[in-house]
Amino acid sequence: MKAKGMTQQTTQHEVGEKSVSTAYREMLIVIRREVLTRTKNKTILLATGLLALTVGIGAGVGGWFLREKMGDASFQLDTRLLFATAMVSALLSSLVYSSQSLTSGVVEEKSSRVVEILLTKIGVVPLLAGKMIGIGAITLVQLLLIGGTGLLGFTLVDGWSLLELEVGAALLWFLVWFLLGYIIFATMNTILASTVSRQEDLSAAVMPLSVLQMVLLVVTLYLTPTYLEEAWLKGLSFVPLFSSYLMPIRFGLDGVQTWEMVTAASIAGVTIPLLFWVATRVYSNNALRTGSKVSLQQSFASDNGA
Known part of the structure; x- marks a missing residue:
């Protein structure tokens, strides 16, 4: 009996490893598909x-202009605020591009019935994870390429000789909040896009999230410096949907402590698996559904039909 029990446990362990390995391979297939689709x-x-x-030409012209105006004088640049503003701008730009690519892809696969073929070969979890990672990777490469040419243009005119830069922890937090923000908003966009099956309904479905992003941009760049010490702003910066915008600016304005940044990042990190579970649930229940937009409440029903 003991030997039989050990055999059953071993078999279950092997099945679990096989399942994880299969899901990993399926996710890599989806990532490769998304990357190749966009690079071609x-x-x-x-x-x-x-x-x-x-951007490269603009940075070069800007650097040359600074040199002509400033001469040999150096001035101290608030690098933390610069990186915070750059991060928010990069996050918004990447979300506008990547969300459009992600949501239109989700709806296109549903309307063309390609999703039926995909789901017979690939599970929902590796499919959605692969799409988000693939599109996110391409978006990040594009941002690095565009930002790199800007740095190159500024360097060619020796613009850095005018600046005294101390990057410190700003770059690290830039990457942390960029990644957390992208994952959260990409997951939310996937949830909303899963509720429609026609491209003409897509813009209306994702409109609430688009409006929220614009409101966040205004609050971040224009209201945060004025209300930096207000309790409502501090509390809002711990909410995952808002933290990727508000925390970097608070950091740039020296209005946040390290423990607050770590706590907000941890809350966002814990929220991501929950949001992804919701996305897989909604996507699974609506993948084969056609017709008009359905509500999120209907999307959670276990049997939506096709």
Whole structure:
């Protein structure tokens, strides 16, 4: 009996490892599919190249202008605030682009019935995770390319000789909040996009999140410096949907302590698995559904039908 019990436990362990390994391979397949789809798109490549060139030229002209105006004088730049503002701008830009790509892909697969084929080969979890990671990776590479050309243009005119930069922990927190913000908003966009099956209904479905992002941008750049010490602003900066915008600016204005940043990041990190579970639930219940938009309450029903 003991040997039989050990055999059953071993078999279950092997099945579990096989399941995890299979899901991992399926996720890699989806990531590769998303990356290749976008790297082979000439329109995306051309737009990225032109934008990078424009930013590089603009940074070069700006650096030259500073040198002409400032001469040999150096001035202290508030690097933390600079990185915070750059992070918020990069986050918003990436979310606008990546959310459009992600949500339109979700709806296109539903309307063309491609999702039926995908779900017979790939599980919901690796499918959604692969789509988010693949699109997110491409978006990050595009941002690094565009930002890199800007740095190159500024360097070529020796603009750095005018600045005294002390990056410190700003760059680390830049990456942390960028990644957390992207994952949270990408997951939310996936949830909303899963409730529709036609491209003409997509803009209305994701509108609430788009409006929220614009409100957050206004609050972050214009209200935060004025109400930096207000309790409502501090409390709001711990909410996962808002923390990726508010915490970097509070950090840049020296209005936040390290423990607050760590706590807010931890709350966001704990929230992500819950949001992803909701996304997989809604997507699973609506993947084969066609017709008009359904509510989120209906999307949680266990049997939506096709």
